[in-house]
């Protein structure tokens with residue numbers, strides 16, 4: 001690739017577009033444009049004809065700066081992109097927006113005011129017979145959409161108009177009217193290039209270029225061509241030109257070796273590449289374009305309100321469900337109790353008095369312990385058959401089995417008061433222990449049950465020892481857990497997981513909605529169309545970031561409020577820091593979404609890569625370790 005120049009012909013020159021020695025190919029394929037020369041005079045219509053796939057669109061894309069030639073030069077008498085109106089072959093409009101909203105967006109892109117857009121739109125709507133300005137594009141027929149696409153191209157009254165097959169799917173009467181309009185525009189000094197498959201309609205153009213094998217076979221006034229070839233049909237002229245060209249090729253083949261000839265056809269000419277540059281190409285970011293993109297993003301998001309609601313509410317639903325169903329302490333968990341000391345029916349813990357170290361006590365420690373367990377919201381079920389209790393545990397009908405030995409109270413009090421002094425044998429000592437079986441198939445609920453059993457036992461023992469006038473600390477483990485430097489001693493699991501879920505939800509929803517947003521526009525051709533207006537990728541991403549950040553912020557506030565008001569999720573630390581972190585998470589989610597949008601060809605590819613990466617990111621981001629603690 002050689003030197004790059006700004007190539008703008010001075011406004012007074014008679015030619016509007018000059019293409020010289022244009023060579024273009026995709027990858028390592030044969031050249032689509034193979035030394036093509038083309039000249040469009042100011043104030044004329046240039047009909048660009050050729051069979052399907054010959055490279056018409058490729059050339060137009062190079063003229064408007066959508067892609068670059070491999071070599072050759074294109075000069076265009078426009079300093080700014082807004083002096084060009086380009087209608088791509090695909091409709092490339094916003095299907096969820098109304099006619100007016102589409103006009104307004106493209107008008108804003110070129111710096112028009114709302115009033116200017118309205119005034120010009122009304123003329124175009126009535127001339128091109130576009131349905132009402134309030135109709136949504138997705139409810140219009142293919143022909144109506146194509147007419148709207150023409151109208152949007154003409155909205156800002158550009159001086160160079162490039163139309164790629166504008167008359168496809170349009171009835172002959174309207175087609176004729178469009179040509180009349182183009183003729184009028186050319187009389188007013190506009191330069192127009194139009195590609196078409198309908199050779200006869202191109203007869204109305206001032207000049208036609210007949211393209212084949214990457215070159216122009218002829219570039220002439222259609223009437224001059226007809227008279228030159230003594231025909232009244234352009235199609236016949238085209239066939240004659242092809243025939244002539246083949247004759248020339250045959251003659252050449254006789255004179256030269258095949259290889260030499262082919263290589264001269266299929267190799268890049270030695271002409272240097274001169275890229276088109278416009279004034280706006282040097283700027284980094286335009287406020288006008290950001291405003292237009294934000295307006296459009298807002299409307300697209302508003303129309304896809306189901307998606308919007310999903311984005312807003314999913315983290316809220318996720319954290320709420322977690323709080324209700326998983327993170328909260330289970331209630332009424334059934335526990336099987338085999339009490340060999342006393343029948344549960346005879347448990348009256350409220351009559352407990354005196355010290356349990358005394359020999360003549362009339363109550364059972366098991367009853368008192370079970371009272372504490374009941375206060376933790378467990379459902380105590382009395383069992384008499386150990387096998388049945390264990391079977392029920394295996395079938396998940398109970399979450400734990402507790403077995404109290406026959407002399408539990410006596411042995412336990414002895415163990416505590418005289419354990420160090422007496423030499424109990426193991427069997428006797430074990431009579432002072434409760435046997436506990438747990439179901440470890442559910443780690444979370446097993447943690448709750450285990451923790452509550454231990455806590456109930458400690459509560460019961462502390463109270464019993466206080467009752468004996470002793471210091472309860474003598475039975476504690478010789479470790480003192482001080483107040484943590486952050487958070488509370490008894491923070492619930494919910495408090496951690498809610499935050500983690502909020503962060504993960506914010507990241508993935510920002511990523512997913514950005515990817516979908518980006519891909520929808522990329523596949524629909526809207527991104528490409530906006531490039532013609534000089535919109536840069538940086539501006540598209542910046543507008544998305546601004547917009548998604550607003551959604552992310554609302555989503556975070558909503559989720560936090562509901563979590564803190566409805567559930568036991570205290571806000572520890574600095575709110576400002578939390579919002580900054582949430583903002584950064586949203587930002588990285590958006591960037592991740594943009595990268596996914598760029599590398600994924602379509603929604604399916606994006607969905608697969610989204611699912612795959614979200615799993616890996618969830619595991620590696622630390623959320624799993626957060627939820628364990």
Ligand SMILES: Nc1ncnc2c1ncn2[C@@H]1O[C@H](COP(=O)(O)OP(=O)(O)OP(=O)(O)O)[C@@H](O)[C@H]1O
Nearest residue numbers: 026027032050051052053054055056057058059089
């Ligand atoms: N991005 C691309 N990558 C690879 N090949 C491409 C690309 N775009 C176009 N082509 C190929 O270049 C050739 C010319 O395509 P182009 O769209 O310019 O033809 P066209 O004359 O406009 O056709 P039609 O009249 O059917 O629209 C075709 O063979 C097409 O397959």
